[in-house]
Amino acid sequence: MEFAIKQAEFETSAALGSVYPEKTSAEIAIVGKSNVGKSSLINSLCNNKKLARTSSSPGKTRLINFFRINRDFYLVDLPGYGFAKAPKTEKEKWGRLMEGYLSSGRVDHLFMLIDIRHEPTADDKLMLQWIIYYNIPYTLIATKSDKLARSKRVQAANTAAKLLGAPPAAIPYSSETGEGRDAMLMRIGQVVEDVKMLKGSIDIE
Numbered sequence: 268m269e270f271a272i273k274q275a276e277f278e279t280s281a282a283l284g285s286v287y288p289e290k291t292s293a294e295i296a297i298v299g300k301s302n303v304g305k306s307s308l309i310n311s312l313c314n315n316k317k318l319a320r321t322s323s324s325p326g327k328t329r330l331i332n333f334f335r336i337n338r339d340f341y342l343v344d345l346p347g348y349g350f351a352k353a354p355k356t357e358k359e360k361w362g363r364l365m366e367g368y369l370s371s372g373r374v375d376h377l378f379m380l381i382d383i384r385h386e387p388t389a390d391d392k393l394m395l396q397w398i399i400y401y402n403i404p405y406t407l408i409a410t411k412s413d414k415l416a417r418s419k420r421v422q423a424a425n426t427a428a429k430l431l432g433a434p435p436a437a438i439p440y441s442s443e444t445g446e447g448r449d450a451m452l453m454r455i456g457q458v459v460e461d462v463k464m465l466k467g468s469i470d471i472e
């Protein structure tokens with residue numbers, strides 16, 4: 268069945284030491300360096316430009332922001348890394364916030380965003396190592412695809428994934444044009460279904 272986002276609302280933010288909201292369904296989070304387009308992607312998926320705060324300067328999202336989708340599962344916007352101007356204390360805080368969240372066991376799927384035009388950074392490679400270490404299923408998304416000629420997008424996305432050290436496949440995505448939106452919705456729909464099936468089988472035991 269076709270999966271759609273029919274309803275989206277901000278639920279809460281979590282800072283270092285905060286209690287996360289109760290998890291009753293799937294939880295899908297977005298990671299990537301600052302300014303790669305995480306918050307914009309959430310807005311474009313939800314067809315609501317005002318849902319998550321975005322900015323042309325990096326370091327906009329500083330907390331873990333939970334959005335409840337279809338009154339069911341969570342989409343989670345995370346603060347970005349690799350923000351050059353951030354002071355050391357800020358970077359350490361980011362590390363503890365992210366490590367706490369990723370190790371919580373709540374996250375059913377991660378979308379890791381990389382810029383379709385740029386080589387992945389050392390921070391991107393570290394992020395991928397964390398994802399693998401915490402054993403979280405993930406999908407790579409190559410953002411800002413509208414900035415490349417259509418004919419170059421698929422190859423550029425897959426090359427970026429390969430340079431990252433992951434299986435060489437990433438979905439080209441544009442928050443401006445909606446390219447890649449259907450593919451992402453399909454993946455989200457699968458994750459939400461899988462979590463429900465698994466939960467159902469555990470409840471029966």
Ligand SMILES: Nc1nc2c(ncn2[C@@H]2O[C@H](COP(=O)(O)OP(=O)(O)OP(=O)(O)O)[C@@H](O)[C@H]2O)c(=O)[nH]1
Nearest residue numbers: 302303304305306307321322323326327328347442
């Ligand atoms: N052309 C184009 N610009 C985009 C796209 N996605 C995001 N942007 C722009 O990139 C900038 C950063 O977007 P955000 O969504 O705030 O980035 P972020 O990853 O949430 O950044 P942090 O919160 O700092 O980690 C903004 O100026 C957006 O308008 C896209 O698909 N195409």
Ligand SMILES: [Mg+2]
Nearest residue numbers: 305306327328
């Ligand atoms: Mg953001």
